[in-house]
Amino acid sequence: MxxxxxxxxxxxxxxxxxxxxxxxxxxSGGTNLxxxxxxxxxxxxxxxxxxxLPLKQVEDLPDGGIRIGAxxxxxxxxxxxxxxxxxxxxxxAVLAGxxxxxxxxxxxxxxxxxxxxxxxxxxxxxxxxxxxxxxxCAALRGxxxxxxxxxxxxxxxxxxxxxxxxxxxxxxxxxELLEPNQSTRRVAIDDFYGLPGSTPHIETVLRPxxxxxxxxxxxxxxxxxxxxxxxxxxxYEFALISVxxxxxxxxxxxxxxxxxxxxxxxxxxxxxxxxxxxKGRPATLTTxxxxxxxxxxxxxxxxxNDFKIELAKxxxxxxxxxxxxxxxxxxS
Amino acid sequence: MDTSTKPTAVAVLRIGLTVNGQPRQLEFxxxxxxxxxxxxxxxxxxxxxxxxxxxxxxxxxxxxxRRINSCLTLAVMHDHDDVVTIEGLSAxxxxxxxxxxxxxxxxxxxxxxxxGQICSAVGMLAEAKxxxxxxxxxxxxxxxxxxxxxxxxxxxxxxxCRCAAYPNIVAAIRDVAGGVxx
Numbered sequence: 001m002x003x004x005x006x007x008x009x010x011x012x013x014x015x016x017x018x019x020x021x022x023x024x025x026x027x028s029g030g031t032n033l034x035x036x037x038x039x040x041x042x043x044x045x046x047x048x049x050x051x052x053l054p055l056k057q058v059e060d061l062p063d064g065g066i067r068i069g070a071x072x073x074x075x076x077x078x079x080x081x082x083x084x085x086x087x088x089x090x091x092x093a094v095l096a097g098x099x100x101x102x103x104x105x106x107x108x109x110x111x112x113x114x115x116x117x118x119x120x121x122x123x124x125x126x127x128x129x130x131x132x133x134x135x136x137c138a139a140l141r142g143x144x145x146x147x148x149x150x151x152x153x154x155x156x157x158x159x160x161x162x163x164x165x166x167x168x169x170x171x172x173x174x175x176e177l178l179e180p181n182q183s184t185r186r187v188a189i190d191d192f193y194g195l196p197g198s199t200p201h202i203e204t205v206l207r208p209x210x211x212x213x214x215x216x217x218x219x220x221x222x223x224x225x226x227x228x229x230x231x232x233x234x235x236y237e238f239a240l241i242s243v244x245x246x247x248x249x250x251x252x253x254x255x256x257x258x259x260x261x262x263x264x265x266x267x268x269x270x271x272x273x274x275x276x277x278x279k280g281r282p283a284t285l286t287t288x289x290x291x292x293x294x295x296x297x298x299x300x301x302x303x304x305n306d307f308k309i310e311l312a313k314x315x316x317x318x319x320x321x322x323x324x325x326x327x328x329x330x331x332s
Numbered sequence: 333m334d335t336s337t338k339p340t341a342v343a344v345l346r347i348g349l350t351v352n353g354q355p356r357q358l359e360f361x362x363x364x365x366x367x368x369x370x371x372x373x374x375x376x377x378x379x380x381x382x383x384x385x386x387x388x389x390x391x392x393x394x395x396x397x398r399r400i401n402s403c404l405t406l407a408v409m410h411d412h413d414d415v416v417t418i419e420g421l422s423a424x425x426x427x428x429x430x431x432x433x434x435x436x437x438x439x440x441x442x443x444x445x446x447x448g449q450i451c452s453a454v455g456m457l458a459e460a461k462x463x464x465x466x467x468x469x470x471x472x473x474x475x476x477x478x479x480x481x482x483x484x485x486x487x488x489x490x491x492x493c494r495c496a497a498y499p500n501i502v503a504a505i506r507d508v509a510g511g512v513x514x
Contacts, residue, residue, distance in 0.1 A: 006345060006362040006408055031404045034365070035385050047362070049409055075398075079464040084473045091472040095465060099490025100456055102386060104398045105405060235467060235489035 016180025064219035070109030089225035093167035109212035116158035145304035156200030166262035180209035193267030223248030352420025369407035378418035389491035399455025418447035433504035441495035
């Protein structure tokens with residue numbers, strides 16, 4: 001690990017100035033950043049410890065939503081009775097990620113900002129535009145079984161690894177940010193992340209010195225919520241495909257639906273196309289399959305990951321059926 | 333942290349923390365992980381280094397009662413924290429119930445992962461007692477957690493055993509959790 005200096009800030013207003021020096025980075029739980037620093041993929045020369053900032057609370061909002069402090073541990077949020085009762089898709093998504101130990105340490109803000117698990121990003125001997133802009137992408141013609149099928153580019157086919165962010169996308173979360181000049185702004189989670197394009201090293205709209213202070217969840221939409229994750233191991237593994245759905249039905253007609261996929265793109269993938277194909281339609285397998293086709297219409301496989309397109313469709317159908325509590329038998 | 337240590341040159345940082353009930357003062361390079369501080373500075377070698385990347389769980393310790401991977405955290409970030417390692421769970425003549433259960437159930441072979449398994453199980457049982465759900469809990473909104481074998485396996489998935497003593501690890505934890513023995 002490269003040498004660095006360390007300081008801890010105890011006032012959120014001091015964070016932006018502290019991180020403004022060249023080579024400085026925030027550290028919170030550290031479960032991803034320290035891993036990357038050991039591999040010298042990340043090489044900060046100064047760490048600003050924000051883990052003790054008073055941003056750990058989950059608070060009710062007057063409109064019926066909640067505000068989750070960015071320094072809350074993943075495990076605390078998944079265990080929060082309000083999250084479990086009103087936003088079960090978020091609790092399920094957080095619990096589907098990492099291990100008990102990691103969830104106790106990892107912060108909510110850090111989860112949002114975790115880096116891809118593309119093996120070529122991790123292999124410093126391989127070409128990676130995300131790690132070294134302009135170097136090329138070894139995954140394009142490499143073993144790309146876990147890689148993106150939507151929204152990718154010839155510069156990068158990495159996926160965003162978070163489960164939590166997928167549920168937050170379906171819940172239309174907003175990210176609250178504090179700028180060094182003390183002004184705050186809110187960004188919808190779907191606008192927070194970008195697609196790789198020709199600049200895959202730029203992953204979010206965070207400005208220099210800006211810090212995530214909270215995630216705001218609006219009141220939960222009507223309907224039943226469900227998160228399903230498909231992966232190579234039963235536990236403690238990143239997703240091959242994941243789906244967050246929220247679906248409301250009235251006498252077997254779908255009144256509203258939210259759909260977001262994980263592990264398919266550079267960002268959590270909200271599928272407005274799937275939602276449009278569900279709304280007003282009967283809650284049947286035929287409808288779910290039409291929604292799945294709509295969601296994957298622009299999907300592109302890169303060879304090893306071709307199976308993910310069909311897997312995403314089937315996972316969506318199964319998850320919709322589970323959430324709608326209407327039996328569809330075995331999807332064909 | 334001693335705030336007189338200005339973050340300019342590669343400074344030696346100084347912190348105070350409680351380890352197994354004893355107040356300790358430590359000085360180290362900022363890069364020192366909590367794991368290395370425990371093993372190399374305090375010579376508490378019960379906590380093991382496996383992967384050093386948060387993937388195996390061998391380095392699991394309890395911080396303020398919560399289980400974490402000590403390899404993926406900087407020691408300097410634990411100023412004033414309360415750390416419990418495998419050495420702090422019990423005295424040799426009065427084993428922690430989980431230690432006794434691991435022996436009774438033959439829940440290890442080489443033993444390298446065992447301190448991490450036991451510290452993780454201590455933290456896990458506290459989480460279940462607090463009503464925390466898991467990935468396999470049928471209804472996350474329910475406050476009642478029954479520690480079935482499936483629950484124990486899921487909640488312990490952050491601890492890898494290369495000897496694959498998993499059936500006996502589950503049995504040992506089940507014994508202590510008060511679950512029904514098969």
